[in-house]
Amino acid sequence: MVYSAEIKLLLIAQGMPDLHSVPGALTGFLLRCRNLVSKNLNDQAHSYRELFMANKPGKVTSILRQMICLIDGGEWEKVGVVPTRRELAERFATTTSTINDVFTFLHAMGYVMSKGRNVMINPSRMTIPALVPSFDHYLQQQGLTPFMQNVGEPEIISLDMKVAQAFDLPTGTRAVRRIRVQGEKLGNQLIPYRVAETYYPEILAVRYLARMKQDPLFVVIDQIANDTGKAITKSSLKVLTRFPDEQEQSLLQISLHVPVTELFRVSYSDDGTIIVFSRIILISYRFTLSLDTDTRLEHSHVDTKF
Numbered sequence: 001m002v003y004s005a006e007i008k009l010l011l012i013a014q015g016m017p018d019l020h021s022v023p024g025a026l027t028g029f030l031l032r033c034r035n036l037v038s039k040n041l042n043d044q045a046h047s048y049r050e051l052f053m054a055n056k057p058g059k060v061t062s063i064l065r066q067m068i069c070l071i072d073g074g075e076w077e078k079v080g081v082v083p084t085r086r087e088l089a090e091r092f093a094t095t096t097s098t099i100n101d102v103f104t105f106l107h108a109m110g111y112v113m114s115k116g117r118n119v120m121i122n123p124s125r126m127t128i129p130a131l132v133p134s135f136d137h138y139l140q141q142q143g144l145t146p147f148m149q150n151v152g153e154p155e156i157i158s159l160d161m162k163v164a165q166a167f168d169l170p171t172g173t174r175a176v177r178r179i180r181v182q183g184e185k186l187g188n189q190l191i192p193y194r195v196a197e198t199y200y201p202e203i204l205a206v207r208y209l210a211r212m213k214q215d216p217l218f219v220v221i222d223q224i225a226n227d228t229g230k231a232i233t234k235s236s237l238k239v240l241t242r243f244p245d246e247q248e249q250s251l252l253q254i255s256l257h258v259p260v261t262e263l264f265r266v267s268y269s270d271d272g273t274i275i276v277f278s279r280i281i282l283i284s285y286r287f288t289l290s291l292d293t294d295t296r297l298e299h300s301h302v303d304t305k306f
Helices: 005-015 027-037 048-052 056-072 085-091 096-109 135-141 161-166 202-214 220-228 246-252
Strands: 112-115 118-121 145-150 155-158 174-186 189-201 234-242 260-268 274-283 302-304
Touching (some): 085 096, 096 112, 135 174, 174 202, 189 202, 189 246, 202 220, 220 274
Antiparallel strands (some): 112 118, 155 174, 174 189, 189 274, 234 260, 234 302, 260 274
């Protein structure tokens, strides 16, 4: 009887037979394979399948394309839950390690999202502008139901050196700080889009502090415009792209491998009064960043107009 190399390796990995009982010209090859697997015969992840898996990056790319086609075709639309890694590994004749790599890309591209121990189909993959005067109003205009949740309570603070430098403001500047998770409500599901850490000059916003605590949807800049006549007409902007920290992963319900865009924005009225300055963390795949620029500017920042 002539055995294939795969069958011989499986025999050795599972039972370690006497090599003389395995005919063929692959004895030297089998010895090398036995040395590889004999370190831990009970670890099936490093036995037969692992030794014969070739071109893993190509395998990941191939499965990723197939998964995207399945998701776009509505394969799991009714249940919304993607099969387990083990089930997918069996379906695509690969390892759970490879499926983990595929999931990393699917998360980063916005096709799936984590919910508890499950991986869910992302029900909303629309791309929206990163810079809008009122995020919740914009979502309503698109026919979506916005949700906003306070992270901690709004409070009056003095800017420390790190925060002040990020906004090019003096250390110790007094401001009302408000941190919120913002996103879409889809049925009973809350889908986070961004975290907004917003600061308002104390002199303009202290009167609204109680209202901010009570109502996460309260639009402070609209109230400032109504009460003072000062409205936002321009903003300076700094943009960074990075991976999220642990708190951002938790608030945005994303994994470490999903890129985020970090915006530092200072917004002014026509007379140069600072109305609001914000640090906004966006899930990158959900947003486009559109800028109106003046090519005559020689400054390092970009002016954006609403």
